[in-house]
Structures are given as structure tokens and as C-alpha cells.
Amino acid sequence: xxxxxxxxxxxxxxxxxxxxxxxxxxxxxxxxxxxxxxxxxxxxxxxxxxxxxxxxxxxxxxxxxxxxxxxxxxxxxxxxxxxxxxxxxxxxxxxxxxxxxxxxxxxxxxxxxxxxxxxxxxxxxxxxxxxxxxxxxxxxxxxxxxxxxxxxxxxxxxxxxxxxxxxxxxxxxxxxxxxxxxxxxxxxxxxxxxxxxxxxxxxxxxxxxxxxxxxxxxxxxxxxxxxxxxxxxxxxxxxxxxxxxxxxxxxxxxxxxxxxxxxxxxxxxxxxxxxxxxxxxxxxxxxxxxxxxxxxxxxxxxxxxxxxxxxxxxxxxxxxxxxxxxxxxxxxxxxxxxxxxxxxxxxxxxxxxxxxxxxxxxxxxxxxxxxxxxxxxxxxxxxxxxxxxxxxxxxxxxxxxxxxxxxxxxxxxxxxxxx
Amino acid sequence: xxxxxxxxxxxxxxxxxxxxxxxxxxxxxxxxxxxxxxxxxxxxxxxxxxxxxxxxxxxxxxxxxxxxxxxxxxxxxxxxxxxxxxxxxxxxxxxxxxxxxxxxxxxxxxxxxxxxxxxxxxxxxxxxxxxxxxxxxxxxxxxxxxxxxxxxxxxxxxxxxxxxxxxxxxxxxxxxxxxxxxxxxxxxxxxxxxxxxxxxxxxxxxxxxxxxxxxxxxxxxxxxxxxxxxxxxxxxxxxxxxxxxxxxxxxxxxxxxxxxxxxxxxxxxxxxxxxxxxxxxxxxxxxxxxxxxxxxxxxxxxxxx
Numbered sequence: 001x002x003x004x005x006x007x008x009x010x011x012x013x014x015x016x017x018x019x020x021x022x023x024x025x026x027x028x029x030x031x032x033x034x035x036x037x038x039x040x041x042x043x044x045x046x047x048x049x050x051x052x053x054x055x056x057x058x059x060x061x062x063x064x065x066x067x068x069x070x071x072x073x074x075x076x077x078x079x080x081x082x083x084x085x086x087x088x089x090x091x092x093x094x095x096x097x098x099x100x101x102x103x104x105x106x107x108x109x110x111x112x113x114x115x116x117x118x119x120x121x122x123x124x125x126x127x128x129x130x131x132x133x134x135x136x137x138x139x140x141x142x143x144x145x146x147x148x149x150x151x152x153x154x155x156x157x158x159x160x161x162x163x164x165x166x167x168x169x170x171x172x173x174x175x176x177x178x179x180x181x182x183x184x185x186x187x188x189x190x191x192x193x194x195x196x197x198x199x200x201x202x203x204x205x206x207x208x209x210x211x212x213x214x215x216x217x218x219x220x221x222x223x224x225x226x227x228x229x230x231x232x233x234x235x236x237x238x239x240x241x242x243x244x245x246x247x248x249x250x251x252x253x254x255x256x257x258x259x260x261x262x263x264x265x266x267x268x269x270x271x272x273x274x275x276x277x278x279x280x281x282x283x284x285x286x287x288x289x290x291x292x293x294x295x296x297x298x299x300x301x302x303x304x305x306x307x308x309x310x311x312x313x314x315x316x317x318x319x320x321x322x323x324x325x326x327x328x329x330x331x332x333x334x335x336x337x338x339x340x341x342x343x344x345x346x347x348x349x350x351x352x353x354x355x356x357x358x359x360x361x362x363x364x365x366x367x368x369x370x371x372x373x374x375x376x377x378x379x380x381x382x383x384x385x386x387x388x389x390x391x392x393x394x395x396x397x398x399x400x401x402x403x404x405x406x407x408x409x410x411x412x413x414x415x416x417x418x419x
Numbered sequence: 420x421x422x423x424x425x426x427x428x429x430x431x432x433x434x435x436x437x438x439x440x441x442x443x444x445x446x447x448x449x450x451x452x453x454x455x456x457x458x459x460x461x462x463x464x465x466x467x468x469x470x471x472x473x474x475x476x477x478x479x480x481x482x483x484x485x486x487x488x489x490x491x492x493x494x495x496x497x498x499x500x501x502x503x504x505x506x507x508x509x510x511x512x513x514x515x516x517x518x519x520x521x522x523x524x525x526x527x528x529x530x531x532x533x534x535x536x537x538x539x540x541x542x543x544x545x546x547x548x549x550x551x552x553x554x555x556x557x558x559x560x561x562x563x564x565x566x567x568x569x570x571x572x573x574x575x576x577x578x579x580x581x582x583x584x585x586x587x588x589x590x591x592x593x594x595x596x597x598x599x600x601x602x603x604x605x606x607x608x609x610x611x612x613x614x615x616x617x618x619x620x621x622x623x624x625x626x627x628x629x630x631x632x633x634x635x636x637x638x639x640x641x642x643x644x645x646x647x648x649x650x651x652x653x654x655x656x657x658x659x660x661x662x663x664x665x666x667x668x669x670x671x672x673x674x675x676x677x678x679x680x681x682x683x684x685x686x687x688x689x690x691x692x693x694x695x696x697x698x699x700x701x702x703x704x705x706x707x708x709x710x711x712x713x714x715x716x717x718x719x720x721x722x723x724x
Contacts (some may be wrong), residue, residue, distance in 0.1 A: 069681075237552065239574070240574070242549065244546075251552065379686035
């Protein structure tokens with residue numbers, strides 16, 4: 001026992017290039033967020049270590065695209081770290097079902113999270129929670145506030161205003177009205193369909209009805225977002241068919257496009273890059289006075305390796321991750337990744353504040369395809385990428401796209417089968 | 420008593436390293452892939468299902484549509500290479516072997532260099548060149564007054580695959596060029612001189628004397644192109660992603676296999692269906708190579724000098 005501790009400490013010592021006391025317990029965090037390594041090392045880990053002497057932490061991230069594969073093989077081989085950063089829904093659920101993630105339902109800090117926040121890391125019946133929710137990302141639209149002022153525009157609140165604004169920008173001709181491309185496909189689905197959709201299918205109500213089988217993807221609320229996307233085509237830049245995600249980002253940050261459909265995770269990336277003032281508005285509602293819905297997608301959580309040698313210390317750390325202190329530190333270090341903690345978090349970044357303020361007036365929901373509905377083949381999420389891109393490019397009508405998605409889903413998902 | 424021939428151990432000893440290594444890293448994985456395709460994942464481990472996965476691949480309307488789409492795209496990818504890459508390769512080789520050409524070493528090197536570049540570099544460079552936003556293609560077309568011809572080729576269903584095939588041709592045209600060039604150089608001078616004595620010169624000399632002599636090399640190039648194209652994956656993956664957009668217009672067997680085997684985004688990988696596709700690819704390549712070996716190779720006339 002002493003020997004492994006020493007070994008771990010030595011290992012940690014080499015990694016950190018510093019010294020570690022032999023009697024300390026060292027916990028390793030597996031993560032795909034290699035962008036966050038400085039935040040963990042400079043802010044989060046020191047905050048915890050100073051309050052909890054005797055526990056040391058090592059943040060050991062893997063490249064995002066390799067994370068799932070690397071983590072799975074490490075867990076199988078028994079060499080994974082003590083703390084596991086959890087992907088939402090099925091990827092983590094599978095690890096829990098295989099007994100590789102520990103059940104954390106009894107953690108007292110779990111009380112700090114709402115049911116929606118926990119839903120991404122629970123069994124289908126909600127009986128067991130296996131990761132502590134860390135952050136979500138909110139969808140919306142960023143806009144170039146300087147360009148809006150120049151053209152005398154105000155952020156649109158309804159569908160009609162939205163297209164009126166786009167028309168004006170197009171008429172003026174100085175700016176590309178909207179920065180989006182269909183080359184990478186996921187933008188069309190994530191920043192298009194999942195961004196504006198909740199206003200039509202009424203957030204959780206529609207999402208749950210789809211899972212229960214009482215609504216179909218061919219129903220009006222699910223076709224309506226596609227009808228909207230089909231209208232976007234005229235406002236995108238020349239050659240948007242071959243425009244990639246980085247192209248769209250650059251188009252907006254260089255000040256060449258006026259509106260950028262996106263998510264809050266861009267705030268931290270864009271802030272140092274732009275030379276103009278940025279603003280944000282939530283997805284426009286169909287008619288003035290309609291209830292608004294936003295996609296507040298649970299994205300990242302932290303769980304415990306079921307085979308960890310230090311379950312007590314790991315649980316102690318996870319209690320801290322579920323605390324308001326961690327939420328404040330994390331949300332401010334990473335503007336755009338919003339804490340899922342029920343206690344309100346004071347944030348500094350004005351744009352992040354704007355995004356999070358929508359939680360008060362709009363109903364939050366998560367991306368419709370993530371829970372349960374993407375378990376089979378054909379995979380609903382991947383099909384939605386393709387369908388959304390097709391609809392924007394105008395090669396498939398909204399009705400055809402919806403019919404194809406429904407047929408695909410009904411081919412394997414029991415509650416949606418022929419009724 | 421006749422002297423018994425000693426057992427020639429040295430043969431086995433000399434063969435052993437190659438046989439062992441080849442079996443371990445080529446034959447065994449091949450058979451384990453074939454084996455993998457006969458199983459499926461169940462709630463508790465795996466179960467033997469015979470040829471059920473193949474029935475799904477060819478019988479299920481969704482799977483078979485994806486498979487035939489990928490195969491059709493792959494055939495077109497191959498056709499573009501055969502119709503563009505190899506004739507250009509032969510032409511370049513013929514030009515290079517002309518004794519009157521100056522700087523032939525420079526041209527040879529310049530044309531061959533893209534071949535040694537990584538797919539990632541090639542895919543990225545061409546994506547930038549053809550980008551409607553920052554690319555130089557729209558500007559260059561504009562300079563010659565042909566701006567109207569520009570389209571976001573990689574994003575259009577009707578052009579994307581052909582564009583990628585031509586990019587791949589650009590990258591690999593050096594290989595047929597080099598092989599043909601070597602074959603042309605190996606034609607003895609006395610044959611050429613004899614042809615000249617008989618009054619066969621210029622193009623007629625190429626068609627009647629040189630081409631028949633390099634046919635075996637062209638055959639080898641065709642089979643290399645065939646195998647290379649049906650195993651292709653990298654260029655499409657790098658420039659269009661694993662979903663091989665737009666709308667699967669550039670999906671070839673390699674990307675289809677990758678998506679199925681390793682999964683993509685929310686879709687978890689299915690090694691068994693993946694192995695099924697890999698087996699189908701193996702079969703296609705095997706049949707193609709056999710047709711070549713028995714149908715063409717044996718009929719090619721060879722000349723001894």
C-alpha cells in the first residue's frame with residue numbers, strides 16, 4: 001500500500017516537475033478538455049489543495065477526439081485515473097453499466113443540482129447518478145454590435161423581426177448577414193436545428209413526447225425548425241456549401257459577418273480575437289408573446305473510477321466539485337461554460353451574463369437527439385446533421401428530411417414503431 | 420545403398436522469419452477480421468450469427484443503400500483515376516523520355532514531389548485553394564475572366580467526389596509516370612533504331628513499338644490503382660470528415676467502414692458490422708485482382724530482349 005502511494009507520488013512528481021510528499025494521496029483526473037489545463041493547474045487545483053492538505057491532484061487530459069477510445073482502453077486495462085470526466089448520456093452510461101464508474105447518488109452535494117442537470121448522467125429511471133454535473137453550454141446567436149449600430153438594427157425577438165434584420169443587412173451589402181457553412185454538417189444541426197428548434201417543439205415537453213412516442217419527427221413542431229433553416233440559405237455567404245466551421249468563426253471574428261448562430265462556448269475563444277463589440281440574442285420565438293425555450297445543453301461532468309485506490313479522497317474532491325465555490329471558480333475561468341449548480345453564480349463576463357440571463361425568462365432543455373434516441377442504427381444525431389445540412393443547401397425539402405428521420409428512428413426505436 | 424538426401428533445414432530456417440512475421444501481422448489479423456464478421460454483440464458478450472451480418476449489409480434497405488452508394492462512389496473514384504491519372508502519367512513519361520527535353524530531371528522531381536506529401540497536407544492545401552472565402556481558385560479564375568465557372572466544388576453533391584478524385588490524381592500522377600518512364604528507358608536502343616530504319620518514327624513509333632512494350636507496366640499500374648482506390652480513405656476523411664458530405668456524395672468504402680467500425684459522434688462503434696464491410700471490401704478487391712491476373716495478365720504478350 002505504502003509502496004503504491006510512493007509510486008504514485010513519484011509519478012506525480014515527475015509529471016508536475018515538482019515535489020510531492022510521500023504521505024500525500026495523489027488523484028489523477030482524466031479529461032478531454034486539454035484547453036483547460038492552465039485553468040486546472042493555476043486556479044482549480046490550488047484552491048482545493050490549500051483547503052485539503054494531504055490530497056494532491058494531477059490533471060491529465062487527452063486529445064478530445066481520442067478521449068473516448070483512450071479512456072475505454074485505460075479503464076479496461078485498469079490504468080485509468082481516479083477521476084473521470086464524463087461525456088453526457090450514453091457514453092458514460094455504458095461505463096456505469098460496465099461497473100467502471102461508481103454510483104455517486106449518495107453524495108451530499110448532489111442536492112445542489114436540478115433533475116434536468118443530472119439527467120445526462122443518470123440511469124434511464126433516474127435511480128442512480130454517476131457523475132457530478134460541471135457545466136452546460138447555451139445556444140443562441142452572437143452579433144456584431146458595431147455593425148448593428150451602424151445599420152440601425154436592434155436584436156430581433158421574433159421570427160419575423162429576425163428575417164427583417166437579415167434582409168436589411170443583405171440590402172446594405174457591407175456584411176454577410178449570417179456566418180454559417182454546411183461543409184462540416186454539425187453546425188447546421190447543432191447551431192441551426194438544435195439552436196432554434198426548442199421554440200417550436202416547446203423544449204422538454206416536445207423532447208419527452210418524442211422519447212415517449214407520443215410525437216413524431218414528422219409532426220409540425222419538428223418540421224417547423226427545418227422550414228426555418230430552409231430560409232437561411234439566402235442569407236449565408238457565397239459558397240457556404242464549402243464553408244467549414246473554422247471558416248465561419250473567422251468570418252465572424254474578422255467582422256465580415258453580422259450574425260453568427262452558435263453556442264456560449266465560443267465566448268472564451270472569441271473575446272481575445274474580436275476588435276468590435278459583441279452582443280448576443282436568444283433564438284427568436286415564432287410570434288411575439290410566445291414562451292421562449294433555450295437549449296441549455298448539459299455537456300461535462302466528473303465521475304469516480306469504480307476501481308480507484310482512494311475512494312474516500314476522490315469522493316471528498318467530488319463533493320467540492322459539486323459546491324458553490326467550485327461553480328464560481330469554474331464559470332469565471334471559462335466564460336461560456338455555465339455551472340449547473342442551483343446556487344446562482346456571480347460571473348464577470350458581460351456576454352456570458354447575457355447568455356445565462358436567458359435561463360430566467362426562457363425554459364431550458366437539452367439537445368433533442370442526445371438522450372436515448374441516438375442508441376440505435378441509424379443514429380438520429382448523425383442523421384440530423386445530414387438532414388439539416390441538406391435542408392439548408394436546399395437539396396432536400398423540410399418535409400422529406402423529417403420523413404427520412406422519422407423512418408430511421410422508427411426502424412429501431414420501439415415507442416416510435418408503426419402506430 | 421543409395422545415399423539418402425539430407426533434410427534441407429536451411430530452407431525452413433531461411434523462410435521462417437518472413438513466414439512468421441507475415442503470418443503474425445498480415446494473415447492472422449485478416450482471418451480474425453473475417454471471423455469477427457461472423458459474430459454480433461449481445462447483452463452478455465458476443466454470439467455467433469453465421470452470415471447474418473452479411474444479410475443485414477445487403478438485405479436491410481438502409482445498410483444496403485449506404486453500401487451500394489459507397490461502392491458506386493468508389494467505382495467512379497477508380498474510373499477517374501484510370502481515365503485521367505494513368506493516361507496523363509503515360510503522356511508525361513513519354514515526354515520525359517524524349518531526348519530533346521531539357522530540365523527533364525527537374526520536371527521529374529517536381530511532378531513526383533506531391534506523392535511523398537502526407538494526405539493531411541494535400542487535403543488541407545487543396546481545401547484552402549478551393550475555399551470560396553480565402554482560396555486562390557476564385558481569384559485566379561477571375562483574372563482570366565472565368566469567375567462564373569467557380570463553384571464551391573467540395574460542398575456540391577454533383578462535383579465533390581470528382582473534385583476529390585482529381586486532387587488524388589494530382590497527388591499520385593507521379594507513380595504511373597515513374598513506372599512507365601522506367602519501362603520506356605528499358606527498351607533497348609537497337610529496337611528503336613531498327614524501327615527508325617523501317618521508317619517508323621514519332622507518334623507512330625510510340626503507338627506501334629513503345630506502347631506494346633510497356634503494356635505489362637500499364638497492367639501493373641492499373642492493378643495498383645485499383646487496390647489503392649478501393650482501400651482509399653485518408654483524403655476523403657481529411658477533407659470531408661467521416662460523414663463524407665455533402666449528403667454522403669463522397670462516401671467510399673473506406674469511410675463507410677471507418678464510421679461503422681469506430682463509430683462517430685453519438686454513434687458507438689460496431690466492430691462486427693465493421694468487419695463485415697471490411698470482408699466485403701476484401702472480396703471486391705480479391706475479385707478485381709483475380710480478374711486482372713487470370714483475364715488480362717496471362718494474355719499479355721511479353722517480349723524478351
